[in-house]
Amino acid sequence: SYALTQPLSVSVALGQTAIITCGGNNIGGKLVHWYQRRPGQAPVLVIYNDANRPSGIPERFSGSNSGNTATLTISRVQVGDEADYFCHVWDSGTGVFGGGTQLTVL
Amino acid sequence: EVQLVQSGAEVKKPGESLILSCKASGYDFSSYWIGWVRQMPGKGLEWMGIIYPSDSDTRYSPSFQGQVNISADKSISTAYLQWTSLKASDTAIYYCVRRWEVSNSPPFDFWGQGTLVTVSS
Numbered sequence: 001s002y003a004l005t006q007p008l009s010v011s012v013a014l015g016q017t018a019i020i021t022c023g024g025n026n027i028g029g030k031l032v033h034w035y036q037r038r039p040g041q042a043p044v045l046v047i048y049n050d051a052n053r054p055s056g057i058p059e060r061f062s063g064s065n066s067g068n069t070a071t072l073t074i075s076r077v078q079v080g081d082e083a084d085y086f087c088h089v090w091d092s093g094t095g096v097f098g099g100g101t102q103l104t105v106l
Numbered sequence: 107e108v109q110l111v112q113s114g115a116e117v118k119k120p121g122e123s124l125i126l127s128c129k130a131s132g133y134d135f136s137s138y139w140i141g142w143v144r145q146m147p148g149k150g151l152e153w154m155g156i157i158y159p160s161d162s163d164t165r166y167s168p169s170f171q172g173q174v175n176i177s178a179d180k181s182i183s184t185a186y187l188q189w190t191s192l193k194a195s196d197t198a199i200y201y202c203v204r205r206w207e208v209s210n211s212p213p214f215d216f217w218g219q220g221t222l223v224t225v226s227s
Contacts, residue, residue: 033213090211095153101207
């Protein structure tokens with residue numbers, strides 16, 4: 001079965017840029033979505049189809065996908081960005097999530 | 107405003123049955139796939155399955171096929187997740203999700219608030 005690999009944690013200083021990766025075999029050939037889950041809250045879609053932002057998501061959030069790695073980039077990180085981030089693809093009709101990355105803002 | 111409102115937390119014993127509900131509002135319930143995602147304690151998200159309320163076409167993750175039943179009642183815009191015999195390993199938070207058909211690999215654009223299920227003897 002298809003697997004997605006994310007780092008367990010990423011730390012970034014306030015105001016700097018956070019980069020969260022999602023690895024998978026030829027993931028560049030798939031469409032990748034990213035979700036943010038703040039503590040105690042339901043997940044929120046922040047990037048869809050590799051690089052698109054839903055309405056209401058700040059421009060600070062961006063995504064890219066190529067080869068074996070998809071990337072979520074958060075610019076000018078704020079305290080409110082502290083959360084778990086999950087990548088998601090579909091493989092043969094089955095939804096697959098990455099294990100999640102905990103973003104800590106220092 | 108689209109909303110998915112889930113039923114409340116449950117505490118059950120192994121072997122008991124359970125049905126979780128997810129009440130949708132703010133959109134045409136019949137026209138969007140709606141599904142369920144599990145999060146076990148300290149773990150990541152797992153896609154369980156999905157249903158198209160208009161015709162009840164249902165797809166399951168191989169990991170959950172035969173373990174749960176997903177259904178929907180379009181007359182009351184509600185989706186369900188059902189177990190006939192719970193196990194301790196079913197302890198988790200369960201989210202209902204709406205699939206947004208923006209591409210041939212759609213994201214989940216709305217999530218319910220989650221329901222905590224605890225199975226313990």
